[in-house]
Amino acid sequence: MGQADYPTITLMHQIAALSGYLIGSIPFGIVMAKLFGLGDLRSIGSGNIGATNVLRTGNKPAAFLTLVLDAGKGAIVVLLFLHAFDYETTLARQYALLGGLMAVIGHNFSIFLRFQGGKGVATTLGTLLAYAWPVGLGACATWLVVALVLRYSSLAALVALAGAPVYALYLSDSNTVILALALGLLAFARHHENIRRLIRGKESKIGKKKPD
Template sequence: MTIITLLLAALAGYLFGAIPFGIVMAKVFGLGDLRAIGSGNIGATNVLRTGNKLAAFLTLILDAGKAGIAVLLAGALFGELAGLVAGLAAFVGHCYPVWLGFKGGKGVATFFGLIFAACWPVGLAAGATWLVIAALSRYSSLSALIASALAPVYAAALGGTLMVPFLIILALLIFWRHTENIQRLLKGTEGKIGSK
């Protein structure tokens, strides 16, 4: 493993992660410019605001898949560390895509795609956390925040020690990308799942 290899894995992961599948799906389904709809975000949640559930589902799968594929391909070619570097870079690419002036999504689907590919037991634990918090609170953002915060703990407990520093960085980025959501949660004005 060399620095050059890790840099190449990071570059490839970033470029793959920067593909704005939400915008692609919005165009394919004739939904207009996603950046002018709802929150202006490019993720699956905003695609869902168009009312097209299939487009939102495909966006979710593709956004998760691009990080998962980055992890698996780089991991198979160059080892686990390169896979994690590529996955982290794909996450950054989704949040800050060069093609869109570095204005991307919040990275939740991409985060889950990464951890499921890197270590599926950690992915299952984090996914279960998201589902439980979502069921109890009906806040998607709160569910993502808690799941991402606990993911490094799950990795440490389940033996994915190499993942821990990457998951800490990912959690910090997710909290940063959800700054406005956190403010609305504190004020009690955050929209709930299923609310109009």
């Protein structure tokens, strides 16, 4: 019986990966910038496609919508697979985990932007909130505290996503630990330039233009 199940399981994993990647690839920051008449977001500020760079245009509604939509695309993929199957089954959580991970990869390497993209922080937080809400909530709270105190979005993201696997270890299961670790490592890799600027004291703060 187990062998007969393999084709269906393999197909569903492929569907989860592909749908997660395609949904994650939607560059909502660029879409919002165009809808609000802000120009090409990739030529503004840091050139990133996320909400922080949209905020550099001074348009807070566009930045807020970008944040919600970028987080939402990770969450919707996870919830889709959790609720399409029995929520607590191993397979449902496998599909959701894979779909959420691929949504972040889609944001970072969007097929619609010739495999360029953002850093995936909002999509990562949305994915974690939907997959294991206590872990996601802990990561979001960490981001908020660091961002409010130090005013560095990148540093807040790095601290929050470094803490997420620790939260998962105490608040969730091993699958969540794996997901949080994978997303955290990806985020650190995508923030390598920010890390260098933070060390040199050249990183721009939230709400301010990128320094020359």
